[in-house]
Amino acid sequence: MEEYDIDLEEALGVAIEAARKAGNIMWEFYQYRREAVAADAARAFRDENNNDNNNNNNNNNNNNNNNNNNNNATASRSGKVTTMLDVSEKSSSTDLVTQYDKMCDETITKILKRFSASVERAKHEAGFSSFAFNFITEEICPDAPLTDAPTWIVDPIDGTMSFVHGCCDCCVSIGLTIKKETVVAVVYCPFLSPVRNALSGSLSSVHVGEMYTAIRGKGAFLNGHPICPRPDATPENAMVVFNYPTNARLSDKEKEISADQHNVIKKEKHDKIVEASSHIRRKLVRHPVEGIRGYGACVLILAQIAAGRVDLYMEPAGMIWDVCAGSLLVTEAGGVVKNIWGQPFGLEGSTTIVAAANETLATFGAQLCTEVNYGDFWLR
Structure with a gap:
């Protein structure tokens, strides 16, 4: 044993x-x-x-x-x-x-x-x-x-x-x-x-x-039945989930700055996040992808990718409990997960995630995010 x-x-x-x-x-x-x-x-x-x-x-x-x-x-x-x-x-x-x-x-x-x-x-x-x-x-x-x-x-x-x-x-x-x-x-x-x-x-x-x-x-299952992502998903026919960004998170270095400046820093950071998010959304619309949606629960979206209902999802601010179970559902169903910089996904450190039906879509999503350093806003 x-x-x-x-x-x-x-x-x-x-x-x-x-x-x-x-x-x-x-x-x-x-x-x-x-x-x-x-x-x-x-x-x-x-x-x-x-x-x-x-x-x-x-x-x-x-x-x-x-x-x-x-x-x-x-x-x-x-x-x-x-x-x-x-x-x-x-x-x-x-x-x-x-x-x-x-x-x-x-x-x-x-x-x-x-x-x-x-x-x-x-x-x-x-x-x-x-x-x-x-x-x-x-x-x-x-x-x-x-x-x-x-x-x-x-x-x-x-x-x-x-x-x-x-x-x-x-x-x-x-x-x-x-x-x-x-x-x-x-x-x-x-x-x-x-x-x-x-x-x-x-x-x-x-x-x-x-x-x-x-x-x-x-493998991955829904109510006991095997599931898998859409095998023919491409950027052109993809259903993408891209949510409005959450509030800015102060890094450890930013927290060292005087406390009375924290709200100012958060506001400036949030404005940059909104602009970066808007850039990604404009790219998705102009590409164009087939559909863009926004849902509240990270885990649920990852499950939807595993079930073939969603094809691409980018999450820059997930916590470990947001991605732990869902990431395994995606990979066991046959999908792909990376971190938001396009590197191998892991549960240590930053738990950003790009989840997709296949490698092509995962790379496409990660590239959109790295163009504006989207994941950096939530680094600790």
């Missing part, structure tokens, strides 16, 4: 269980929010109806009392949605965290730790006394270093901004690394591919979602 020999099939099963439980938490909140929105719409309709039909003061008084009760009930429900989210900012106004990020992180970590503890016991009994799993998770332990040890890397909700606004482009991401390479990947999108009632066509309370999985050397 080698120290880092782990049953990856078993690890995958545990990661799927953890992702699905976190996805269920997200789904239940969306169900509650849908009910709150429906209550809002029903109240607005009743109010409009009542205003049209009220013809005398007595009716007005009675209806006003009823409307006040309805308003209070709806306000209470809408207020509860806001309270349940408990949104706060992290590094900036566009970098959000909710109570559900933390809840999902805790749920996932608990399940992964239970599996990890059983593997650790077996390894210790086999003579590997120092064997232990590490964890890097966005909300609980984001600053843990990446080492050769088996490491779970978790983004409990990738696309928190979308989650806050009730959009469907958010997902759970779980990756397992050994010797700093991803060996297991699970990406779960609970709001895609819902089960429909066969008779009415309405959304069912039971959901399947899209579960993307991969083990290094064994």
Whole structure:
């Protein structure tokens, strides 16, 4: 038995269980929010109806009392949605965290730790006394270093901004690394591919979602079915995802400058980022590519490349939990990943990524970014 020999099939099963439980938490909140929105719409309709039909003061008084009760009930429900989210900012106004990020992180970590503890016991009994799993998770332990040890890397909700606004482009991401390479990947999108009632066509309370999985050397799968990028994708017929850039990140050198200058530096840097981003977008339009889209969740976009729905994606500001699982999905499906300078992709240091259906598209995307040194704006 080698120290880092782990049953990856078993690890995958545990990661799927953890992702699905976190996805269920997200789904239940969306169900509650849908009910709150429906209550809002029903109240607005009743109010409009009542205003049209009220013809005398007595009716007005009675209806006003009823409307006040309805308003209070709806306000209470809408207020509860806001309270349940408990949104706060992290590094900036566009970098959000909710109570559900933390809840999902805790749920996932608990399940992964239970599996990890059983593997650790077996390894210790086999003579590997120092064997232990590490964890890097966005909300609980984001600053843990990446080492050769088996490491779970978790983004409990990738696309928190979308989650806050009730959009469907958010997902759970779980990756397992050994010797700093991803060996297991699970990406779960609970709001895609819902089960429909066969008779009415309405959304069912039971959901399947899209579960993307991969083990290094064994291919990539969507809900158990093999997936691959589009084999004939070219720059001319490519679907490209290129998002609006995130806020500027100060490098360690810039942080050494007087703190009262930080906002000025960030503003100047952000203006340059916007110009560089605009240059890339103009090039894409003039080339032209077939389509340009923008989605919120890095992991979800990488999964879409693996599934052949997107052909090229450039991300200059990804964190390790944004790219760990998704990068393996792309390569196991047959796609290509590089860093934003066109060099080999890795999880150490800068975790920029250019992901594409093939080498030609990956080179095309990296060249667009290097023309304006796009990745340099987020270097530490």
